[in-house]
Amino acid sequence: MTLITTPLQQAQDFMLTNGRLLERQLFSYLFGDGTRELVLQALRAYQNADGGFGNALEPDKRCPDSQPQDVEFALHVLDVLGSLDDPLVQRACDYLDSITTPEGGVPFALPSVNAYPHAPWWTSDENPPASLNPTAAIVGLLLKHRVRHPWIERAAQFCWQAIAAIDTTEFHTLMPVLQFLEHAPERERANHELRRVAARLSQPGVIELDPQASGYVQKPLNWAPTPDSFCRRLFTDETIATHLDALARRQQADGGWPISWDTLSPAVAYEWRGRVTIEALSTLRAYQYNI
Structure with a gap:
């Protein structure tokens, strides 16, 4: 008799076979019976003595030293957990303050990355x-959870100035923006800039709408991973439904999703x-897609 497994069960097998401890614990928390504390324990192993995060938390660079992008990665995990009140966040903010440039933000990467294998x-x-990437994302996540630290106001001022000066459609800049x-509290100012971003992204050809397109392209669900995402308003219900079907079909035979x-x-x-x-899986569940 052939056992029928669901996509979620297949993904669980993939995670247990191939995932890092952090992602295994996060998967179990989101889709199983795991706990928030077990995820936090796994995440703490990536935090260095200076308060920053490193140790290849963002996997494309194998640098053990703290890096700004690894702080962002950690905050995204904490955002999922609703745990930005954990003491490790204040330590991370102290670290960010220590690497802030005269402009008021943090760099995309620090030169310590050069000494180790990296993309x-x-x-x-x-x-x-x-750089707005990752400064804007980090500040946004801290503001979302009402974290208080002197670094945040300084970095927010950098973000406002940099956002007003750009006219880009590049994904890795605009998603942090x-x-x-x-989550910026200055809503009138924020809504003005959001309208500018929406106008750029609405231009034909800016967002890849072909659900079968391959390569490193950013499709509607990359821009709007949840129904509450700002960019969800840029797409019709039909477009979202088509891309949800395509996303579900991209699950591989081993149970995991591919990278591009x-x-x-x-x-x-x-x-x-x-x-x-x-x-x-989080995107599919957020849109109430049957997994």
Whole structure:
């Protein structure tokens, strides 16, 4: 007799076989009987003595030293848990304050990354400038959960100035910007900038609408991973339904979802696939898609 397994059960097998401890615990918390504390225990292992996060928490760079992007990665995990009141957040904010540039934000990457294996896009200058990616995402997540720290106001001012000066449609810049604008308390100012972003993204050809498109492209569900996402208003119900079907069909025979970029090693690919599998299932569940 052939046992019939659901996509969620297949994904669980993938995670147990291939996922890092952090993603296994997060998967169990979201889709099983896991606990918040077990996820936090796994996440704490990535926090360094300086309060920042490193140790390849973001897998495409194998740097043990703290990096701004790893702080963002950690905050996204804490956001899922609703645990930005954990003491590790204040320590992370102290670290961010220590690496803030004269512009008021934190860099995309610090030069310590250069000494370790890393994807080419992580190579850093010796004196990198502040960047909206990840500063805006970090500030947005902290504002969302009403975290209080002196660094936040300073970094928010950098974000406002940088957002007003850009006219980009680049995904990895705009997603942090959207994270910030959705939670900034200055709503009139934020709504003005959100309208500017929406106008850019609504231009034909900016967002990949073909559900079968391959390669490193960003489709509607990348821009609107939940129905509450700001960018959900940019797409019709039919478009979202079509892309949900396509996302569900991208589950691989091993139970995990694929990634669309080259990694440093097979092990790194599996680390990312664990994260992407959780994101895919979370999006499907958020839209009440049967998994």
